[in-house]
Structures are given as structure tokens and as C-alpha cells.
Amino acid sequence: MSKKRKTPSDGNVIKIGDKTISLEGYLTKKPREQAAEPAPEQDPVAKDAQTKGQPSTSLPSDAGKVEHRTNSSLSKHLAGDPQYFATRQALPLWTRQDDIRRILRTKDVLVLVGETGSGKSTQVPQFLYQEKWCQRRRVKIKAGESSQEVGVGGMIAITQPRRVAATTLAHRVSREVGTPLTGQKDGRGGSRPAWKGLVGYSVRFDHRVPPGTRIKFLTEGMLLQEMLRDPYLRQYSAVIIDEIHERSVDVDLLSGFLKQIISGDKAGRGGIPLKVVIMSATANVESITKFFSDTKSGDSTSGPSSEAASKTGVECLKIEGRQFPVDIVHTPEPVPEIDQALVKLVFKIHSKEALSDKHGRKDILAFLTGQEEIEAVQRLIEEHASTLAPNLPKIKVFPLFGQLSIEAQQEAFQPVKGGFTRKVVLATNIAETSVTVPGVRYVIDCGKAKVKEFRPRLGMESLLAKPIAKSSAIQRAGRAGREGPGKCFRLYTKETYETLQTTSLPEILRTDILSAILTMKARGIDDVLSFPLMDPPGLESVEKALVHLHILGALDDDASITETGRKMMLFPVTPPYARVLLAAAEQQYDCLLETIDIISCITSGEDIFLHLRSEEEKEAVEEHRKELFRREGDILTYLTTMQLYTAENADRTRWCRDRKINFRNMKQAMNIRKQLRQLCAREGLMELPPPDPQPFTPTSPEKAELILKCFLRGFALKTALLAPDSSYVTSAGKHTVQIHPSSVLHGRKVEAIMYLEYVYTQKNYAKKVSAIQAVWIAEVLNE
């Protein structure tokens, strides 16, 4: 047994190998100053105004003056495109537009509940951008001794949890207002756009913000990113948070920062308030409303006086949706065998209910927990379907889950070929939020979903099927009423439904908050425990994250952010990966290009290697895959895969097909790779390499060792040693782990392993595993 192992913590110290890390001082720190105040030199807006040599004329700094923009090409569009007028007028929201405008003229925060189909995402920004408070103003802002004039406001930001939503909504709204959506298509370096437009969007890898943009759709993460450079959001007059009920970590952080801005003294915005519209599709908004109303509940953000806080008004508005009624049917008794019950129900619906009516097709959408269950049910339905009487309509099954290829996913959205056929879509939670399947009038809800949860005490995640929340059950049922009256069959009793939680646990309470804490620290939040959050994570999660960040070198002994921590923030990856990238740039390792390839691959989505089910499939790809696999483990295998993929010049689609590699993820990996390469080059960590394709040279064993040591700099805690009984025992917690079957190291015994993921499903699984030497762990930790 090795002694390089974490000793049981006494609560105040953590010991790994020879290194002892004290927890003291992490959680007792008092807030230094007002947390929302960033250092003046971090403010690029002010810097920008300086370098442009803005004349500092003496204007009243409290109210500011409206900046008149000559944009005559836009003025004729202000009424919007008449082509869409009738459709817009028919939306439930249309008659409430005056209410919305009236509320925001006096209040800073509007909480808007709008069910699916109310049109809130497209209409609310259009109702607001011509408001007087939405004009850009020039104001004087104090910067140390002197003051400078800057522009504040003018744009409305509207956030979305997903990239596709942000871009498609932007396209839709730009058509409605009648201005083109142009601009830099791919980051920087593009030519000046020729057209002005009112609508733009900004998501990772894709930015279109025409000059004159007043309405800008962004992902939540993108707005957080903008806040690092523009902490007061001076570009914007209003921020609209859409789909807040999904409660991503990003939206929770954004809400905290927004609360600080609206309840602070507004000096950073030259006295100009930021309006906030919170939009939710579920009615459960009491806690959210309370969060934005309550500005003195012990957080350090309400500013020097309560005067500012008392002016912050919050009003709530509810808009009915445009849904058809949905009949909800519970089972009278609990269902012991979900798969069997579901198949029976599908055929009952199929034989009793018409194939279509005046509203259109009447297809079935069933919510299941995962790929395996979906494939099992698909087999059962297909078996039974072949025995159907010839006079009955046919039945065709379409699986729908994230790992499916684009083409296979799209099949589920197309009308089924052959008129006399009913479509049955078997989906995971993907159909609850991310995609809409058209034609659905029957929903079957198994009442469960797989959720990933982080266990801070164990330092591991679990992925297990759990009962959904009421809000999810309602959301799922609603999928039956988009196109006509529908029915939802719940495979659980009414009593069971009543026992469900009202809302799902927000992500911030069930995930590793490492990135979230580092984001706060980088934004100048010293006392992370007093940062306003709708659902603050437990002390143990915060403590674990702080210690982990300390081990990564992102935080000092006094828990303040280090230079390394700031550099880590540059990369759109989790802190451990960011640490690996920084290590790889050091001269002793010198393997930045390789680690970029590997991290691009890993962070592009689920595993790039598709799961092979049948023996035939395995045989068909075995020869091809063999040249990718490396004895050192998965990290080197990813590297080889990426290198061979980029060396492939003829047909990359086919290359992926032959090897059963997820082409979509590979394309995403290439985007990430390009982005990381540009970031590293800009930071002076390396020179930009020659463009692809480059000839493939296998990585030498010596280089492989350096790469693995680099990864240890980020993943020293995720290591395990081979025990005498041939099991692997983790160095951090003395748990027994198994190498996941998807790893190239599965079934092999090596003296020590490093893994990038640690997930409990059916067992404690180490995933993305590499073979290492035990001595490397201490070696790397003591650097």
C-alpha cells in the first residue's frame, strides 16, 4: 500500500501525499467593501472612452443626455414588418404590451409568467426598445479623482439557456422588425458589415451584432462573459432573462449579479437604472420575485443606504398561454413494469384513437429515462407492431436522445413516410426543453428522469433515474397540446403526483460549483458565502470548491484569486482543464497543442466514440478503431483520434462513419480547438500552428508522459492506486473504483490510474482513464 493518500480530514486540514492544506480562513472572511464594485482599471468601457478621446464637456451627470444616433435607414422600420403584424397581434401577449411598458416606466424589475406560446421571447424586447428609458445616454462617471463621460444603455439583452434558441429567436425577431441580421459571422476579423439592423445575437463561435443593434439575444454564459469586461452592463438599458425556470448555474449567477446592479447605488452606470425582466414559463415564481424584491436580507449588496433599495420595485405579471386543453390520465395503481405498461398503452392509444383530426396528425411522444430504456421499449413495440391486423394503421418508432446523430434526431421531427402510419417518439428529457416534436397529441410520461448530482463529500457524481418534479410533469403534459387538444397518460398514480416536489432542484445545488466560485472570485466577490443567490449551495460544497481551487493554484492561502486563477478564467473550460492548459504551456511540459486537441475532444459533448451494441458493429469498426487506441489510456487515444481526424483531408464524414465516431461532436471539437488555439496565441502562450491538414506523427512515449503529467496538474485528486486485491483505491477518499467499460484501460491492471470523471451509476466508475506512475502524483503536487 502506498502512503501517498489523503488522510481522513479532521475538518480543518486536507492532506494529500506530503502536502497539507489548511481550510482555516476560507470561510471566515468578511466582505471587504461592497462586493459589486470592481477595480476601476478593470473597466474597459471607461478605458475605451479614454482612448477614443471623448471630450469631457460639463454635462449634468445625474440624468445624462440622450445620445442622438443618425440611423435613418432604421427609422422607417420602427413600426416593424407589416407582413408579421397580424400574427403578432394574435399573440396573447399583444394586448398586454401597454401594461408591460407602464410597469417598467416606474419599476426596475418585472417578473413575467408566460406559458408556452404566449410569444414573450419574441415580443417583449420589441415592446421595449423604443421606450425613452431605453435610449443610450452620455453620462459622467467618477473614476478616482477625475470623472469621464461614457455612454450608458441603448441595448436590450435577452438571454437564452441554449445557443439554437438564441440564434433562431434573433432571426425571427429580425424578420419581424424588418431589418437584416448581419454582422461578423465568426468572431472577430470579419469585414465591416454593410447593413445596419436592430437585432443581433451573440453565442459561442457565432456573433452577429449589426451596427445599431437594439435587441441582442445571447446565451446566459455569453452575458456572464460580457460582465467580466463590463461589470455594470453599461451597453444595456435592460436585461431580459428568459426561461429562468430552467435554473441553470449561469442564470443563477447572472441573477445574483443583476441583483447587485439594481440594488447598488447605480454610480457605475452614472445613475441610470438597469431594467430587468425575468421571464418564466412556469407559474412558480414566488421565490424568484422575493429574491429580486428583498434587498436587505443579510447580503452585502444593498448599497450604503436602504434608500436605493426601497426604490427598487418588483412587479409580477401573468400572461395566459396559447395551449389547447390536455386531458390528464393517471394510472389507478402504481405501475410495477414501466416498459410493459408503456407498450400496452401505446397500442391501446393506437387502436382506439384516430390517426388524425382537423388539427393535424395525432402522434405519440413518450418520455423515458435513457438510451437503454428507449432501445428496449423500441424493440418491444416493433415486435408487437409486426403482429398488428392489416386493417389497422401502421406504427413507426423513432428514438430521440442527445447522443443520436443529427440525421437520426431529425427523423423524429419529420412527418412519417406513408400516410397510414402513426409516429411514436421515444424521448429522454431532451423533448421537455431542448426540442419540440411536431404533431404530438398524446404524451406518455413515465414520471422519471436521469439526473446528475454532485456529492461534495465523496468528490464524485451520480447519474440516476429519479422522480421528476410537478413542474416537469406539467411541462411534459403540455407537449400534447401544442397543435390541438391532447391527452397525457401518466404511468403513476394521482397520489404519487401529489408527492412530487414542486420544482426540480436547481443545477447549482446538484453540481460541482468549482467554475461558479472561480467566476465570483474573478468578479471581485471576496466573500462568496454572502453573494446573493436564489438557492445558495451548502457550506460543504462551497468549502470543497474553495479547497479544490486552492489545490489548482487558482486561489491564495487567504482565498483571494491568484494570477493563475485569472488566467484560468480565460478559457471556456472547467478550472481543472484550464489548469492543464496553463501547465502545458510551461517549458518543462511544452505540449499545449496536444492538450488543446485532447480537451477539445473531451469537452465537445458526450463521448466522441459511439456506443457499439451488436457484435457485427464491433467487428466492422474494430480494424479502424485499433489504430486510434493507445496503451497509455483514453487521453492519448483522444489525442491520436484528433490528430488522425485533422490529418484526414478527403472525407471526414466517412472517416467518422467508418470508426463509429460522433461527427457532430468532432465538428464541435474542431470549433473548440480553433478557439483555444486563438486564445492561447493571443495570450502569448504559443505561436499559431500551421493550418490543417498536417501529417500524422505518433506521439512518442516520452511526450505521452509529459502530457499525462500535465493532466495530473489539474486532476491530481482524481487518481487511484492498484490495491493488492486488484481493485483500484482512490487517493483522495479511499473508495474502490472500477474502470468504466468505455475506457481503453477497461480490464487492465496498472499500478496507478488518473481519471477525468468519477460517476456512480451502477457502480463507482472512473471514466476517461489513463495509466500513470504512483510517484508522479506526489511529484506534481509538490511543484
Add this chain to the structure above:
DNA sequence: GAGCACTGC
């Protein structure tokens, strides 16, 4: 011998 869904200058 096995994988819910997203995101990021």
C-alpha cells in the same frame, strides 16, 4: 461490460 440535458472571447 455501459452513457439525462445544456453552456463558455
